[in-house]
Amino acid sequence: MTKALAFPYRDVLYENRDARSILTDLAHANGWMLDVDGCLVKTSKAGGAGGKAIEGAARLLDWLRRNERKFVVCTNASQRTVATYAAHLRDIGLDIADHEMMTAATAAGDTIARAHPGARVLVVGDEGMAEAVRGSGLDVVAPDTSDADAVVVGAADNYASANLNAACISIADHGAALYTSVSSPWFHGGVNRSIAVSSAIAHAIASVTGVQPIVCGKPSKELGQSLRRRLGGGNGQIVIVGDAAQAEMALARDMDAMGVLVLSGATQAKDLPDLPSGQQPHWIAHDVGELVNQLQSIVP
Structure with a gap:
């Protein structure tokens, strides 16, 4: 009814x-x-x-x-x-x-490809984000590359300090754009809630560089x-x-x-x-x- x-x-x-x-x-x-x-x-x-x-x-x-x-x-x-x-x-x-x-990773790949055709992209995240960026025709650079054209943050179980440092240097010293999969602080799938880790990492990078992330999810x-x-x-x-x-x-x-x-x-x-x-x-x-x-x- x-x-x-x-x-x-x-x-x-x-x-x-x-x-x-x-x-x-x-x-x-x-x-x-x-x-x-x-x-x-x-x-x-x-x-x-x-x-x-x-x-x-x-x-x-x-x-x-x-x-x-x-x-x-x-x-x-x-x-x-x-x-x-x-x-x-x-x-x-x-x-x-x-x-x-x-x-959110496929959306990020699409977004970056439209804004930065042919960009060299530093992925701060896992294979899901890396595959989506490559699938959009962009070059995924090594995780310690400090002069990328764009940085994109996705979810991962672990984040290497060298990768985070390279992301911040690319943004602060080379003008790389900063993208993230999500901006909400929490994830909720119907069973309690947990931290949205990609959002936390993206905002940590923003606090260091002064550049706010562009959300793709x-x-x-x-x-x-x-x-x-x-x-x-x-x-x-x-x-x-x-x-x-x-x-x-x-x-x-x-x-x-x-x-x-x-x-x-x-x-x-x-x-x-x-x-x-x-x-x-x-x-x-x-x-x-x-x-x-x-x-x-x-x-x-």
Whole structure:
């Protein structure tokens, strides 16, 4: 059953439209971005690692395929390669091909390639970021190179002091641009929370160099541009589904997409009345299982 939403900002958000009208727009949208952690997968590690699929996640993917909707599964994770993340999701029952997967690392590679064609890039992170940068046609330099054109920070288990020093020298002495996968301090995949290590490292570099990082993951404009290109350009309606208002809903608002907030991860029902206008969803569901049931009431 379609449920009307009644929160303090409802009239501002929905302009007095009834719930079924909003749901109809969602069900007929042709481009979809689905978050991973806390949305499709309940986990304590980024990219769905070690987690289990949330009930209804596989059915939502099936609904999108049967109804010929374009979609991409997008995570702010950056440590592992796209193929590694996609393979894990398939292992836990989610039918996601490698080419349907996107990470903050792939967004970073795309962003740097657009801004600095042919750049020599110093990666402060792991193979996921290095592969994404190489895949965008850029040169990944040795980890102790101190005259790179750009520095990009991604997640890793360990960071070498020589690598961090080279990053700071490249930025402070040679004018290298600084990029990072994410800027939020915490990661939340539906099971407690943990530090967003790439954000912490990027801001440590910023504190030394005085240069603020350009964010490439959700909710950045850079990622929004990449999604627009992948999901059909500027004419089709795009839906962003995620569990974090400050990430996915902010992204939806910024790129003029429809935001669907699922309450299975970072943002909880108690947080809804205090959400700023730039993070308010267009639709709210308990989880993706409830969402797909609602969509099927409009389009089977």
